[in-house]
Amino acid sequence: MTRSSVLCCCLLILLLWLPAALGTEKIACPESVQVAEPRLATPVEGWKAIVEKAVHQLSGVTFYDGPVEEGASLVPDRDTKAQKTRTALWQFDAKSRRGYWIACRYSGTSLTLARALPKGLAQCSVTYKGEQIDGLPVIEAISCK
Numbered sequence: 001m002t003r004s005s006v007l008c009c010c011l012l013i014l015l016l017w018l019p020a021a022l023g024t025e026k027i028a029c030p031e032s033v034q035v036a037e038p039r040l041a042t043p044v045e046g047w048k049a050i051v052e053k054a055v056h057q058l059s060g061v062t063f064y065d066g067p068v069e070e071g072a073s074l075v076p077d078r079d080t081k082a083q084k085t086r087t088a089l090w091q092f093d094a095k096s097r098r099g100y101w102i103a104c105r106y107s108g109t110s111l112t113l114a115r116a117l118p119k120g121l122a123q124c125s126v127t128y129k130g131e132q133i134d135g136l137p138v139i140e141a142i143s144c145k
Helices: 003-022
Strands: 032-034 055-065 078-082 085-091 100-106 112-116 123-133 136-144
Touching (some): 055 136
Antiparallel strands (some): 055 100, 078 085
C-alpha cells in the first residue's frame, strides 16, 4: 500500500467511527418517495380519476412515544432559532419500555413512513431551513444520541 492509500483508509475509518464515538446516531428519513396512490373508493359521476406519477418530497417529521398507530405524538422540548435555521429538540427517557418511533411525512400524499428508533436514545433534534415545502420548513438534518 502507498502512503496515500493508508492515509485514505485511516480517514475512512475515522469518519465511520466518529459518530459512534460521539454518541450521535444518524437517523434519516428518505428525502423523497414515489407513491402509487389508491384509487377512488366509489367513482364520481362525470369525472375521471388520474393517478399522478410525482415524486413526493420529505415535508415533516414527528416523534412518538410508542408505535405511531397509537397516536402519542410528542411536542419538542425545546425550539431554537438562529439566522435562517430552526432546531427542535425532543428528549426521551432512555429506559422507556414502550420505545420511541419516528414518522416521516411527504408532500402531496397521505403516505407516512415510520420506524422504531434504536433503544437507549436520550434525544433527537431536527434542524429546519428557512425554505418551505407544503407550508412546512425544509428538513436539513435529523440527529439522535
